[in-house]
Amino acid sequence: LSRRPPVADPFALVADDLAPFVDDIKKQVDSRNPILSTAAKHFFETAQGKRFRPTVVALLSRALPPAVRTDNATEAALVAERQRQLGQITEMIHVASLIHDDVLDDADTRRGGDAIHKMFSNKVAVLSGDYLLARASVMLARLANMEVVEVMAKALDSLVSGEIMQIKTTQAAAKKKGDADELSKLRTREVKPTLYARAQRAFQLSSSHFKNYGIAAPQLGSLPKSDDDAHDEEMQLYLRKSYYKTASLICDACKSTALLAGYDFESSIASASEEFGYHLGLAFQIIDDVLDFAENSEDLGKPAGADLSLGLATAPILYAAQEFPELRPLIDRRFKGAGDVTKAYNLVRQSSGLRLATKLAHFHAQSAVNALCKAAPPSPARDALVSLCYVVLTRKK
Ligand code: FPP
Ligand code: FPP
Ligand code: MG
Ligand code: MG
Numbered sequence: 001l002s003r004r005p006p007v008a009d010p011f012a013l014v015a016d017d018l019a020p021f022v023d024d025i026k027k028q029v030d031s032r033n034p035i036l037s038t039a040a041k042h043f044f045e046t047a048q049g050k051r052f053r054p055t056v057v058a059l060l061s062r063a064l065p066p067a068v069r070t071d072n073a074t075e076a077a078l079v080a081e082r083q084r085q086l087g088q089i090t091e092m093i094h095v096a097s098l099i100h101d102d103v104l105d106d107a108d109t110r111r112g113g114d115a116i117h118k119m120f121s122n123k124v125a126v127l128s129g130d131y132l133l134a135r136a137s138v139m140l141a142r143l144a145n146m147e148v149v150e151v152m153a154k155a156l157d158s159l160v161s162g163e164i165m166q167i168k169t170t171q172a173a174a175k176k177k178g179d180a181d182e183l184s185k186l187r188t189r190e191v192k193p194t195l196y197a198r199a200q201r202a203f204q205l206s207s208s209h210f211k212n213y214g215i216a217a218p219q220l221g222s223l224p225k226s227d228d229d230a231h232d233e234e235m236q237l238y239l240r241k242s243y244y245k246t247a248s249l250i251c252d253a254c255k256s257t258a259l260l261a262g263y264d265f266e267s268s269i270a271s272a273s274e275e276f277g278y279h280l281g282l283a284f285q286i287i288d289d290v291l292d293f294a295e296n297s298e299d300l301g302k303p304a305g306a307d308l309s310l311g312l313a314t315a316p317i318l319y320a321a322q323e324f325p326e327l328r329p330l331i332d333r334r335f336k337g338a339g340d341v342t343k344a345y346n347l348v349r350q351s352s353g354l355r356l357a358t359k360l361a362h363f364h365a366q367s368a369v370n371a372l373c374k375a376a377p378p379s380p381a382r383d384a385l386v387s388l389c390y391v392v393l394t395r396k397k
Contacts, residue, residue, distance in 0.1 A: 006383035010391060011051075013384045014058035017084065018051060024088060028135050039116050039128035040135075043095045047111035053094055053250060054087035056280070056388065060257045060273060061087075062381035063372075067262030067269075082143050082260045089152065090253040092136035097159050097249075099129040104163065105310075147265050148256045155252035162244030165237075166312070234318050234331065239282070246288075247281025258375070272375035276385075279368035283392050286361040289314035290354055291396070293345065305348075308341045315360055317344060320353030358393075365389040 007013065022044055029040040043049065061083035070076060101107070102115035103125050109115055117125035133156075140152055254277030258270040292307045293316055307314050311334030321327040324347045330340045348354065368389050376382045 007387040010384035010387040011055050013380060014055055017058045018054055021088060035124055036128050036131055039120055039124050040132050047113050049111050051091060053090045053253060056250060057087035057090055057253050057257050059381045059385050060254055063376040063379055063385060064258060064261050065377060079261060083257055085139055085143060086256055086260060089136045089139050092132050094249060096129040096132040099125050145259060148259050151252045151256050155249045158244045158248035162241050165241045231318060231322055234313055238315060238318060242282055242285040246285040247278050250281040251277035269375050272371045275371035276368050276375060279364040279371060280389060283361045283364035283368060286315050286357055287392060290316055290357050293348055293354055305345050308335050308344055311335055315357035316348050316353035319356040320348040320351035323351045361393060365393050
Protein backbone atom coordinates (compact mmCIF):
# COMPACT_ATOMS: atom_id res chain seq x y z
CA LEU A 1 0.00 0.00 0.00
CA SER A 2 2.91 2.33 0.48
CA ARG A 3 3.60 2.05 -3.24
CA ARG A 4 1.52 3.49 -6.03
CA PRO A 5 -1.90 1.81 -6.35
CA PRO A 6 -2.13 -0.73 -9.20
CA VAL A 7 -5.25 0.76 -10.78
CA ALA A 8 -5.80 4.47 -11.37
CA ASP A 9 -9.58 4.43 -10.99
CA PRO A 10 -10.90 1.39 -9.17
CA PHE A 11 -14.48 2.52 -9.71
CA ALA A 12 -14.12 2.44 -13.50
CA LEU A 13 -13.73 -1.32 -13.84
CA VAL A 14 -17.27 -2.09 -12.69
CA ALA A 15 -18.97 1.16 -13.68
CA ASP A 16 -20.74 -0.69 -16.50
CA ASP A 17 -21.97 -3.38 -14.11
CA LEU A 18 -23.55 -0.67 -12.01
CA ALA A 19 -25.12 1.15 -14.97
CA PRO A 20 -28.50 -0.68 -14.92
CA PHE A 21 -28.64 0.09 -11.21
CA VAL A 22 -30.72 3.25 -11.53
CA ASP A 23 -33.43 1.65 -13.65
CA ASP A 24 -33.53 -1.41 -11.43
CA ILE A 25 -33.90 0.60 -8.29
CA LYS A 26 -36.63 2.66 -9.90
CA LYS A 27 -38.52 -0.54 -10.53
CA GLN A 28 -37.86 -1.74 -7.02
CA VAL A 29 -39.18 1.39 -5.37
CA ASP A 30 -42.15 2.18 -7.52
CA SER A 31 -44.85 2.70 -5.00
CA ARG A 32 -48.39 3.86 -5.32
CA ASN A 33 -47.39 6.86 -3.30
CA PRO A 34 -45.52 9.22 -5.67
CA ILE A 35 -43.94 11.29 -2.90
CA LEU A 36 -42.54 8.21 -1.24
CA SER A 37 -41.04 6.82 -4.39
CA THR A 38 -39.74 10.24 -5.46
CA ALA A 39 -38.00 10.58 -2.11
CA ALA A 40 -36.69 7.03 -2.22
CA LYS A 41 -35.45 7.41 -5.80
CA HIS A 42 -33.81 10.76 -5.20
CA PHE A 43 -30.55 9.29 -3.92
CA PHE A 44 -30.33 6.82 -6.76
CA GLU A 45 -30.88 9.33 -9.54
CA THR A 46 -30.05 12.92 -8.73
CA ALA A 47 -27.62 12.47 -5.86
CA GLN A 48 -25.95 9.12 -6.29
CA GLY A 49 -23.05 9.40 -3.90
CA LYS A 50 -19.87 7.44 -4.33
CA ARG A 51 -21.61 4.05 -4.59
CA PHE A 52 -18.68 2.73 -2.67
CA ARG A 53 -20.47 -0.32 -1.27
CA PRO A 54 -21.92 -1.71 -4.53
CA THR A 55 -18.54 -1.09 -6.16
CA VAL A 56 -16.83 -3.20 -3.51
CA VAL A 57 -19.42 -5.96 -3.93
CA ALA A 58 -19.09 -5.90 -7.73
CA LEU A 59 -15.30 -5.99 -7.64
CA LEU A 60 -15.18 -8.75 -5.05
CA SER A 61 -17.72 -10.75 -7.07
CA ARG A 62 -15.26 -10.67 -9.95
CA ALA A 63 -12.17 -11.21 -7.86
CA LEU A 64 -13.26 -14.32 -5.98
CA PRO A 65 -12.42 -17.56 -7.74
CA PRO A 66 -15.45 -19.72 -8.65
CA ALA A 67 -16.38 -21.92 -5.69
CA VAL A 68 -17.25 -24.86 -7.88
CA ARG A 69 -15.69 -25.52 -11.22
CA THR A 70 -18.58 -25.31 -13.62
CA ASP A 71 -18.88 -25.15 -17.35
CA ASN A 72 -22.49 -24.26 -16.88
CA ALA A 73 -22.67 -20.68 -18.11
CA THR A 74 -26.26 -20.32 -16.93
CA GLU A 75 -25.33 -21.18 -13.37
CA ALA A 76 -22.39 -18.75 -13.43
CA ALA A 77 -24.63 -15.99 -14.79
CA LEU A 78 -27.15 -16.68 -12.06
CA VAL A 79 -24.51 -16.28 -9.37
CA ALA A 80 -23.34 -13.03 -10.95
CA GLU A 81 -26.92 -11.74 -11.07
CA ARG A 82 -27.52 -12.53 -7.40
CA GLN A 83 -24.29 -10.78 -6.45
CA ARG A 84 -25.36 -7.76 -8.47
CA GLN A 85 -28.62 -7.69 -6.55
CA LEU A 86 -26.72 -7.95 -3.31
CA GLY A 87 -24.83 -4.77 -4.30
CA GLN A 88 -28.15 -3.02 -4.85
CA ILE A 89 -29.57 -4.26 -1.58
CA THR A 90 -26.49 -3.00 0.22
CA GLU A 91 -26.80 0.46 -1.31
CA MET A 92 -30.54 0.56 -0.54
CA ILE A 93 -29.85 -0.23 3.10
CA HIS A 94 -27.10 2.36 3.17
CA VAL A 95 -29.33 5.05 1.66
CA ALA A 96 -32.20 4.17 4.01
CA SER A 97 -29.85 4.59 6.95
CA LEU A 98 -28.61 7.94 5.63
CA ILE A 99 -32.15 9.25 5.23
CA HIS A 100 -32.94 8.31 8.82
CA ASP A 101 -29.57 9.48 10.04
CA ASP A 102 -30.17 13.00 8.77
CA VAL A 103 -33.40 13.14 10.73
CA LEU A 104 -31.66 11.92 13.88
CA ASP A 105 -28.70 14.26 13.40
CA ASP A 106 -30.86 17.14 12.30
CA ALA A 107 -28.58 17.51 9.28
CA ASP A 108 -29.93 19.70 6.49
CA THR A 109 -27.71 18.59 3.64
CA ARG A 110 -26.68 15.30 2.11
CA ARG A 111 -24.65 14.50 -0.99
CA GLY A 112 -24.32 18.13 -1.88
CA GLY A 113 -28.06 18.87 -1.78
CA ASP A 114 -30.95 19.02 0.62
CA ALA A 115 -31.57 16.10 2.94
CA ILE A 116 -34.86 14.27 2.32
CA HIS A 117 -36.48 15.65 5.46
CA LYS A 118 -35.66 19.16 4.22
CA MET A 119 -36.95 18.49 0.69
CA PHE A 120 -40.16 17.04 2.06
CA SER A 121 -40.75 16.50 5.76
CA ASN A 122 -39.72 14.28 8.65
CA LYS A 123 -42.68 12.03 8.01
CA VAL A 124 -41.68 11.48 4.39
CA ALA A 125 -38.06 10.88 5.45
CA VAL A 126 -39.02 8.28 8.05
CA LEU A 127 -41.41 6.53 5.72
CA SER A 128 -39.23 6.58 2.63
CA GLY A 129 -36.33 5.18 4.65
CA ASP A 130 -38.62 2.46 5.98
CA TYR A 131 -39.92 1.86 2.51
CA LEU A 132 -36.44 1.42 1.02
CA LEU A 133 -35.58 -0.94 3.81
CA ALA A 134 -38.74 -2.93 3.19
CA ARG A 135 -37.99 -3.20 -0.52
CA ALA A 136 -34.42 -4.21 0.23
CA SER A 137 -35.73 -6.94 2.56
CA VAL A 138 -37.98 -8.33 -0.15
CA MET A 139 -35.07 -8.42 -2.58
CA LEU A 140 -32.91 -10.07 0.04
CA ALA A 141 -35.46 -12.78 0.69
CA ARG A 142 -35.71 -13.41 -3.06
CA LEU A 143 -32.04 -14.30 -3.17
CA ALA A 144 -33.30 -17.47 -1.49
CA ASN A 145 -30.17 -17.99 0.55
CA MET A 146 -30.88 -18.28 4.25
CA GLU A 147 -27.28 -17.61 5.29
CA VAL A 148 -27.13 -14.43 3.26
CA VAL A 149 -30.45 -13.30 4.73
CA GLU A 150 -29.07 -13.87 8.19
CA VAL A 151 -25.77 -12.11 7.55
CA MET A 152 -27.46 -9.08 6.01
CA ALA A 153 -30.09 -8.98 8.75
CA LYS A 154 -27.22 -8.87 11.20
CA ALA A 155 -25.85 -5.88 9.28
CA LEU A 156 -29.12 -4.04 9.92
CA ASP A 157 -28.94 -4.98 13.55
CA SER A 158 -25.40 -3.58 13.67
CA LEU A 159 -26.35 -0.28 12.04
CA VAL A 160 -29.05 0.31 14.60
CA SER A 161 -26.77 -0.83 17.46
CA GLY A 162 -24.12 1.65 16.35
CA GLU A 163 -26.61 4.45 16.31
CA ILE A 164 -27.98 3.53 19.74
CA MET A 165 -24.45 3.30 21.14
CA GLN A 166 -23.68 6.75 19.84
CA ILE A 167 -26.83 8.26 21.32
CA LYS A 168 -26.35 6.48 24.62
CA THR A 169 -22.75 7.53 25.11
CA THR A 170 -23.63 11.15 24.46
CA GLN A 171 -26.59 11.01 26.81
CA ALA A 172 -24.63 9.22 29.48
CA ALA A 173 -21.90 11.81 29.33
CA ALA A 174 -24.39 14.53 29.98
CA LYS A 175 -25.38 12.69 33.11
CA LYS A 176 -21.88 11.73 34.02
CA LYS A 177 -21.20 14.63 36.35
CA GLY A 178 -21.24 12.77 39.65
CA ASP A 179 -22.59 9.60 38.13
CA ALA A 180 -19.65 7.57 36.91
CA ASP A 181 -21.57 4.35 37.49
CA GLU A 182 -24.13 5.21 34.90
CA LEU A 183 -21.51 5.52 32.20
CA SER A 184 -19.68 2.36 33.10
CA LYS A 185 -22.98 0.51 33.06
CA LEU A 186 -23.57 1.76 29.55
CA ARG A 187 -20.05 0.92 28.47
CA THR A 188 -20.50 -2.65 29.50
CA ARG A 189 -24.16 -2.82 28.68
CA GLU A 190 -25.34 -6.25 27.83
CA VAL A 191 -25.22 -6.94 24.15
CA LYS A 192 -25.03 -10.30 22.49
CA PRO A 193 -21.39 -11.33 22.93
CA THR A 194 -21.12 -12.73 19.41
CA LEU A 195 -21.97 -9.36 17.94
CA TYR A 196 -19.17 -7.80 19.93
CA ALA A 197 -16.57 -10.45 19.36
CA ARG A 198 -15.21 -9.10 16.13
CA ALA A 199 -15.24 -5.54 17.34
CA GLN A 200 -13.27 -6.59 20.37
CA ARG A 201 -10.68 -8.11 18.13
CA ALA A 202 -10.27 -4.69 16.56
CA PHE A 203 -8.89 -3.43 19.78
CA GLN A 204 -6.41 -6.25 20.11
CA LEU A 205 -5.38 -5.78 16.52
CA SER A 206 -4.94 -2.08 16.88
CA SER A 207 -2.76 -2.64 19.92
CA SER A 208 -0.53 -4.93 17.93
CA HIS A 209 -0.35 -2.35 15.17
CA PHE A 210 1.68 -0.14 17.44
CA LYS A 211 4.35 -2.79 17.32
CA ASN A 212 4.16 -3.07 13.54
CA TYR A 213 4.81 0.61 13.17
CA GLY A 214 7.38 0.86 15.91
CA ILE A 215 5.16 3.31 17.80
CA ALA A 216 5.28 3.01 21.56
CA ALA A 217 2.12 1.25 22.65
CA PRO A 218 -0.09 3.14 25.09
CA GLN A 219 2.04 2.88 28.21
CA LEU A 220 0.22 1.68 31.26
CA GLY A 221 1.82 3.53 34.09
CA SER A 222 3.20 6.45 32.12
CA LEU A 223 0.06 8.33 33.03
CA PRO A 224 -2.02 7.82 36.15
CA LYS A 225 -3.57 4.42 35.74
CA SER A 226 -7.16 5.60 35.69
CA ASP A 227 -6.35 7.81 32.74
CA ASP A 228 -5.02 4.91 30.74
CA ASP A 229 -8.03 2.82 31.62
CA ALA A 230 -10.13 5.62 30.33
CA HIS A 231 -8.17 5.69 27.09
CA ASP A 232 -8.42 1.95 26.59
CA GLU A 233 -12.08 1.92 27.37
CA GLU A 234 -12.88 4.87 25.14
CA MET A 235 -10.81 3.40 22.31
CA GLN A 236 -12.68 0.13 22.52
CA LEU A 237 -15.96 1.91 22.58
CA TYR A 238 -14.93 3.97 19.59
CA LEU A 239 -13.81 0.94 17.58
CA ARG A 240 -16.94 -1.01 18.41
CA LYS A 241 -19.11 1.87 17.41
CA SER A 242 -17.15 2.30 14.18
CA TYR A 243 -17.56 -1.36 13.45
CA TYR A 244 -21.30 -1.22 13.93
CA LYS A 245 -21.85 2.06 12.17
CA THR A 246 -19.58 1.71 9.17
CA ALA A 247 -17.66 -1.54 8.88
CA SER A 248 -20.50 -3.98 9.48
CA LEU A 249 -22.45 -3.24 6.32
CA ILE A 250 -19.37 -3.56 4.09
CA CYS A 251 -18.06 -6.58 5.94
CA ASP A 252 -21.37 -8.43 5.91
CA ALA A 253 -21.88 -7.58 2.24
CA CYS A 254 -18.43 -9.01 1.45
CA LYS A 255 -19.15 -12.20 3.34
CA SER A 256 -22.49 -12.49 1.53
CA THR A 257 -20.72 -12.05 -1.80
CA ALA A 258 -18.63 -15.12 -1.02
CA LEU A 259 -21.68 -17.07 0.20
CA LEU A 260 -23.54 -16.29 -3.01
CA ALA A 261 -20.50 -17.49 -4.95
CA GLY A 262 -21.08 -20.85 -3.30
CA TYR A 263 -18.52 -20.81 -0.49
CA ASP A 264 -19.41 -22.36 2.85
CA PHE A 265 -20.15 -20.12 5.77
CA GLU A 266 -17.08 -21.39 7.63
CA SER A 267 -14.80 -21.54 4.59
CA SER A 268 -11.53 -19.64 4.63
CA ILE A 269 -12.56 -17.64 1.56
CA ALA A 270 -15.81 -16.47 3.14
CA SER A 271 -13.93 -15.51 6.31
CA ALA A 272 -11.17 -13.73 4.42
CA SER A 273 -13.81 -11.80 2.45
CA GLU A 274 -15.47 -10.76 5.66
CA GLU A 275 -12.15 -9.77 7.17
CA PHE A 276 -11.36 -7.71 4.11
CA GLY A 277 -14.60 -5.75 4.41
CA TYR A 278 -14.14 -5.40 8.12
CA HIS A 279 -10.71 -3.76 7.88
CA LEU A 280 -11.67 -1.67 4.87
CA GLY A 281 -14.70 -0.35 6.76
CA LEU A 282 -12.67 0.56 9.81
CA ALA A 283 -9.98 2.27 7.72
CA PHE A 284 -12.83 4.21 6.12
CA GLN A 285 -14.29 5.42 9.35
CA ILE A 286 -10.99 6.32 10.99
CA ILE A 287 -9.99 8.45 8.00
CA ASP A 288 -13.41 10.05 8.12
CA ASP A 289 -12.74 11.03 11.70
CA VAL A 290 -9.31 12.39 10.82
CA LEU A 291 -10.85 14.46 8.01
CA ASP A 292 -13.27 15.95 10.47
CA PHE A 293 -10.29 17.78 11.93
CA ALA A 294 -8.29 18.38 8.79
CA GLU A 295 -11.03 19.83 6.65
CA ASN A 296 -11.52 22.85 8.85
CA SER A 297 -7.87 23.76 9.00
CA GLU A 298 -8.52 26.85 6.86
CA ASP A 299 -10.99 28.53 9.14
CA LEU A 300 -9.77 28.04 12.66
CA GLY A 301 -12.00 30.83 13.82
CA LYS A 302 -15.32 29.05 13.53
CA PRO A 303 -16.35 26.18 15.76
CA ALA A 304 -14.47 23.30 14.21
CA GLY A 305 -15.05 19.56 14.11
CA ALA A 306 -18.61 18.38 13.64
CA ASP A 307 -17.86 15.30 15.73
CA LEU A 308 -16.65 17.40 18.66
CA SER A 309 -19.80 19.48 18.51
CA LEU A 310 -21.80 16.26 18.60
CA GLY A 311 -19.83 15.26 21.70
CA LEU A 312 -18.06 12.38 19.99
CA ALA A 313 -14.59 11.28 20.99
CA THR A 314 -12.95 9.76 17.92
CA ALA A 315 -9.49 8.24 17.41
CA PRO A 316 -7.57 11.52 16.90
CA ILE A 317 -8.81 12.97 20.14
CA LEU A 318 -8.32 9.77 22.10
CA TYR A 319 -4.69 9.64 21.02
CA ALA A 320 -4.28 13.36 21.65
CA ALA A 321 -5.56 12.92 25.20
CA GLN A 322 -2.62 10.66 25.95
CA GLU A 323 -0.30 13.49 25.12
CA PHE A 324 -2.44 16.24 26.63
CA PRO A 325 -4.19 14.78 29.67
CA GLU A 326 -6.05 18.07 30.09
CA LEU A 327 -8.27 16.85 27.26
CA ARG A 328 -9.68 14.08 29.41
CA PRO A 329 -12.20 16.17 31.37
CA LEU A 330 -13.35 17.67 28.08
CA ILE A 331 -13.89 14.21 26.62
CA ASP A 332 -15.75 13.16 29.74
CA ARG A 333 -18.15 16.06 29.51
CA ARG A 334 -18.41 15.57 25.75
CA PHE A 335 -17.06 19.03 24.97
CA LYS A 336 -20.13 20.67 26.41
CA GLY A 337 -18.24 23.25 28.50
CA ALA A 338 -17.80 26.81 27.22
CA GLY A 339 -14.96 26.88 24.66
CA ASP A 340 -14.42 23.11 24.88
CA VAL A 341 -14.83 22.44 21.16
CA THR A 342 -12.29 25.05 20.10
CA LYS A 343 -9.84 24.08 22.83
CA ALA A 344 -10.08 20.39 21.97
CA TYR A 345 -9.76 21.11 18.28
CA ASN A 346 -6.61 23.15 18.77
CA LEU A 347 -5.02 20.62 21.11
CA VAL A 348 -5.72 17.77 18.71
CA ARG A 349 -4.07 19.67 15.90
CA GLN A 350 -1.01 20.33 18.06
CA SER A 351 -0.81 16.71 19.14
CA SER A 352 0.25 13.55 17.31
CA GLY A 353 -3.40 12.49 17.39
CA LEU A 354 -4.05 12.94 13.68
CA ARG A 355 -0.81 11.20 12.74
CA LEU A 356 -1.48 8.26 15.04
CA ALA A 357 -5.07 7.90 13.91
CA THR A 358 -3.90 7.96 10.29
CA LYS A 359 -1.44 5.19 11.11
CA LEU A 360 -4.25 3.19 12.65
CA ALA A 361 -6.18 3.61 9.40
CA HIS A 362 -3.10 2.52 7.45
CA PHE A 363 -2.88 -0.56 9.60
CA HIS A 364 -6.48 -1.45 8.83
CA ALA A 365 -6.13 -0.74 5.11
CA GLN A 366 -3.03 -2.94 4.97
CA SER A 367 -4.87 -5.67 6.87
CA ALA A 368 -7.69 -5.37 4.33
CA VAL A 369 -5.20 -5.94 1.51
CA ASN A 370 -3.68 -8.92 3.33
CA ALA A 371 -7.11 -10.49 3.82
CA LEU A 372 -8.03 -9.83 0.21
CA CYS A 373 -4.91 -11.63 -0.97
CA LYS A 374 -5.97 -14.65 1.09
CA ALA A 375 -9.41 -14.59 -0.54
CA ALA A 376 -8.58 -13.95 -4.18
CA PRO A 377 -5.81 -14.72 -6.69
CA PRO A 378 -4.25 -11.86 -8.69
CA SER A 379 -6.66 -10.26 -11.17
CA PRO A 380 -7.62 -6.80 -12.42
CA ALA A 381 -10.58 -6.81 -10.01
CA ARG A 382 -8.33 -7.62 -7.08
CA ASP A 383 -5.96 -4.83 -8.12
CA ALA A 384 -8.90 -2.46 -8.22
CA LEU A 385 -9.85 -3.47 -4.67
CA VAL A 386 -6.28 -2.85 -3.53
CA SER A 387 -6.51 0.58 -5.15
CA LEU A 388 -9.73 1.19 -3.31
CA CYS A 389 -7.95 0.58 -0.02
CA TYR A 390 -5.46 3.17 -1.13
CA VAL A 391 -8.20 5.62 -2.13
CA VAL A 392 -9.75 5.31 1.31
CA LEU A 393 -6.47 6.37 2.88
CA THR A 394 -5.73 9.25 0.57
CA ARG A 395 -9.18 10.69 0.03
CA LYS A 396 -9.63 14.30 0.94
CA LYS A 397 -13.40 14.27 1.28
C1 FPP B 1 -21.87 8.15 4.44
O1 FPP B 1 -21.41 7.14 3.57
C2 FPP B 1 -21.09 8.10 5.65
C3 FPP B 1 -21.02 7.07 6.48
C4 FPP B 1 -21.88 5.88 6.42
C5 FPP B 1 -19.99 7.13 7.48
C6 FPP B 1 -18.79 6.37 7.00
C7 FPP B 1 -18.35 6.79 5.66
C8 FPP B 1 -17.09 7.10 5.33
C9 FPP B 1 -16.04 6.97 6.34
C10 FPP B 1 -16.75 7.64 3.96
C11 FPP B 1 -16.62 6.66 2.83
C12 FPP B 1 -15.38 6.84 2.00
C13 FPP B 1 -15.21 6.57 0.68
C14 FPP B 1 -13.88 6.68 0.02
C15 FPP B 1 -16.35 6.16 -0.17
P1 FPP B 1 -20.61 7.47 2.24
O2 FPP B 1 -19.53 8.45 2.54
O3 FPP B 1 -20.25 6.22 1.57
O4 FPP B 1 -21.78 8.24 1.50
P2 FPP B 1 -22.27 8.29 0.02
O5 FPP B 1 -23.00 7.01 -0.20
O6 FPP B 1 -23.15 9.48 0.02
O7 FPP B 1 -21.09 8.44 -0.87
C1 FPP C 1 -23.93 8.05 9.07
O1 FPP C 1 -23.09 8.37 10.13
C2 FPP C 1 -24.95 7.06 9.48
C3 FPP C 1 -24.81 5.71 9.56
C4 FPP C 1 -23.54 5.08 9.20
C5 FPP C 1 -25.88 4.78 10.00
C6 FPP C 1 -27.12 5.37 10.56
C7 FPP C 1 -28.03 4.29 11.05
C8 FPP C 1 -29.29 4.49 11.43
C9 FPP C 1 -29.92 5.83 11.38
C10 FPP C 1 -30.07 3.34 11.96
C11 FPP C 1 -31.23 3.02 11.06
C12 FPP C 1 -30.81 2.05 10.05
C13 FPP C 1 -31.56 1.69 8.96
C14 FPP C 1 -31.09 0.56 8.13
C15 FPP C 1 -32.80 2.38 8.53
P1 FPP C 1 -22.77 9.88 10.53
O2 FPP C 1 -23.97 10.59 11.01
O3 FPP C 1 -21.61 9.83 11.47
O4 FPP C 1 -22.21 10.44 9.15
P2 FPP C 1 -22.66 11.61 8.20
O5 FPP C 1 -21.68 12.68 8.45
O6 FPP C 1 -22.54 11.03 6.82
O7 FPP C 1 -24.06 11.98 8.56
MG1 MG D 1 -25.13 12.13 10.25
MG1 MG E 1 -25.25 10.06 12.65
